[in-house]
Amino acid sequence: MKLRNGKLITVIAEAIVSDRIIREILRLGATGYSAHPVSGQGSRGVRASLGERKNVRIETVVNESVADRILHLLSESYVQPYAVIVFARDVEVLSGGEYL
Secondary structure (H helix, E strand, O other): OOOEEEEEEEEEEOHHHHHHHHHHHHHOOOOOOEEEEEOOEEOOEEOOOEOOEOEEEEEEEEOHHHHHHHHHHHHHHOOOOOOOEEEEEEEEEOOOOOOO
């Protein structure tokens, strides 16, 4: 068994920008992602869904250089103008695929 070090990037975003964020994450070097509808309350209050769409939790596991590019882009383009919060943490990955 061999674990590889990586970064787990978790983004909670308004559904209206989730598809754009996913495209950007992939463009910046992520090889995959998971996305799930979520709801909740934070510093910007309870987020109303747009139609049937709720907020989205997007997760990707990447190497440190890709993580830096993703975090920079999200910080510059999404965190302030939209209800977006981003978490990054160190993880160890056990997978048969190429994530890092």
